[in-house]
Amino acid sequence: MTDHWPNGLIEQAEWFGIALMWIVTLLRAPVAVRTPQQRPLWLAVGLASVAMALQVPEAALLAKAALGSSSHAVCLFKEIVGLLAATAVFQFISAIVGLRRTRPVILGTAALTLAGLVALCVLSPPHVRHVVPSTLSQAETPDTMYWIVLLSYHLTANTASVVVCWKSRRRVTHASTRAGLLLLGTGLFLSALLMALSLAHVFTRNAAIPHLFPAVSGAEATFIAAGAASPLLRKPLRTLRNMTVIYRLHPVWRTLVHVTPEVTLAGPHSRSVDLLSAVRHSDLRLYRRAIEIRDALLALENFALAGTLDRAHEHVRAARITDASAEAAVTACWAGAALVNKRSGAITPGRPSELPESGGSDIAEEVGFLLHLSRLLRSPLVTSFLKAEEQRHGATPGSRAA
Numbered sequence: 001m002t003d004h005w006p007n008g009l010i011e012q013a014e015w016f017g018i019a020l021m022w023i024v025t026l027l028r029a030p031v032a033v034r035t036p037q038q039r040p041l042w043l044a045v046g047l048a049s050v051a052m053a054l055q056v057p058e059a060a061l062l063a064k065a066a067l068g069s070s071s072h073a074v075c076l077f078k079e080i081v082g083l084l085a086a087t088a089v090f091q092f093i094s095a096i097v098g099l100r101r102t103r104p105v106i107l108g109t110a111a112l113t114l115a116g117l118v119a120l121c122v123l124s125p126p127h128v129r130h131v132v133p134s135t136l137s138q139a140e141t142p143d144t145m146y147w148i149v150l151l152s153y154h155l156t157a158n159t160a161s162v163v164v165c166w167k168s169r170r171r172v173t174h175a176s177t178r179a180g181l182l183l184l185g186t187g188l189f190l191s192a193l194l195m196a197l198s199l200a201h202v203f204t205r206n207a208a209i210p211h212l213f214p215a216v217s218g219a220e221a222t223f224i225a226a227g228a229a230s231p232l233l234r235k236p237l238r239t240l241r242n243m244t245v246i247y248r249l250h251p252v253w254r255t256l257v258h259v260t261p262e263v264t265l266a267g268p269h270s271r272s273v274d275l276l277s278a279v280r281h282s283d284l285r286l287y288r289r290a291i292e293i294r295d296a297l298l299a300l301e302n303f304a305l306a307g308t309l310d311r312a313h314e315h316v317r318a319a320r321i322t323d324a325s326a327e328a329a330v331t332a333c334w335a336g337a338a339l340v341n342k343r344s345g346a347i348t349p350g351r352p353s354e355l356p357e358s359g360g361s362d363i364a365e366e367v368g369f370l371l372h373l374s375r376l377l378r379s380p381l382v383t384s385f386l387k388a389e390e391q392r393h394g395a396t397p398g399s400r401a402a
Contacts, residue, residue: 014056014214017221021049024229031231038231040092045228047085052221054078075130076121079150083114086157089188093164113153120146132202147202151195158192161185176234184227190220242282243275245367249289250274252374256296256335259342263295290366293373297331300338308337308389315385328372333385336377340386 025046032042053059054074064074087110094102124142132147165185172178194216201209250271257264278285312333321329376382 014218014221017218017225018049018052018056020225021045021052021221021228024225024232025049027232028228040088040095041228044085044088044092045224047081047088048224051078051082051085052217054081055217072127072130076118079117079130080114083110083117083150083153086154086161086191090157090161090164093161093168093184096168109153113149116149117146120149132198132205144202148199151199151202155192155195155199158188158195161188162192176230176237180227180230182227183223183230187220187223187225187227190216190223194220239279239282242286243278245371246278246282246286246289247271247275249293249367249370249374252370252377253289253293253296255339255377256293256300259339260296260299263299264292286367287363290363290370293370294366297335300335300342303338303341304334305337305341305389309334311389311392312337312385315388316381319381321381324368325372325376328369329376329381332373332376332379332382335373336382336386337389340389 025042028038028042028045032038054063055078060071060074060078064071087106091103091106094106121142124146127141131141162185165181165188169178169181169185172181194213197209197212197216200206309330312330315333316326316329319329
């Protein structure tokens with residue numbers, strides 16, 4: 001499109017961004033084949049990857065050698081693919097934010113622009129390259145109007161895509177989708193900046209402007225690839241989040257299943273084994289972990305002395321805990337006392353229970369409650385409650401719950 005001058009590390013950054021786009025394109029291919037909703041973005045990123053790769057002189061030479069075509073044919077093909085990529089990106093973003101009625105306008109404008117570019121290319125003086133030289137001479141390049149039409153279309157499409165991306169992300173509730181729109185919008189903003197710089201080069205032929213292209217192009221490719229990769233990262237990030245929760249729940253789970261081994265099939269094991277076993281099916285593992293902790297609490301019902309729950313409530317109120325962790329604090333005090341009694345054998349199974357009514361209405365709330373419980377079960381709050389219970393009953397239950 002314009003003279004592409006090497007800039008050492010900056011040019012390598014451009015190669016890195018383009019390579020990242022190709023990696024994302026290849027990784028998304030299986031999902032795009034199976035899922036029609038994923039194909040537009042995959043197609044857009046794939047077309048952009050081809051166009052940006054052919055913008056690099058070395059890649060253009062390889063394409064010329066591989067296809068046996070002239071430099072003119074490769075350059076025209078690159079610019080047509082780039083135009084189709086910009087159209088596909090704008091069409092995809094418009095569709096996901098509900099602007100489906102704009103599709104005929106977008107496709108019609110793209111078709112007219114494409115026809116105009118081919119006509120301008122044919123009507124231009126004979127040329128073998130599609131590069132804007134850094135002089136006022138038009139030798140070996142299409143007419144100036146060709147570049148104005150091409151770059152103006154890219155600038156308009158990319159700017160509109162940026163506006164839609166950045167505005168629509170505020171209405172998206174899913175964090176990964178919101179992050180993807182932000183990254184994709186940033187990449188398209190850099191693409192619009194590149195087109196604006198290219199237009200400035202067309203009008204001024206300032207030889208300093210092409211030095212900026214590799215840096216802007218590399219950053220553009222990196223951000224677009226990161227935005228397109230956000231769906232690929234959704235499952236790994238969810239797995240990482242689930243494994244983090246399982247790691248944090250391990251102390252309370254191990255403490256409870258150590259005295260109530262009947263609630264789990266595998267029995268207590270180390271944190272490393274716990275995490276490794278959760279890699280493949282982290283959602284199911286976390287759900288099972290919550291059930292095992294809840295079942296262990298139910299198994300401790302028969303080991304809570306009468307009045308323990310009321311005294312736990314009083315103890316928590318005296319500690320001035322009134323936030324969302326108050327229920328978990330009561331349960332932690334109650335469970336701590338029941339654990340001491342279970343270990344000492346002071347209570348005979350079969351005694352009526354006083355399990356606190358606590359937890360959440362869904363798995364997210366339940367996990368949040370259990371995380372509070374895990375933190376509080378070894379807290380000074382529970383320690384002081386157990387000391388008070390020891391003094392009250394004249395027993396020697398030890399000062400900690402686990």
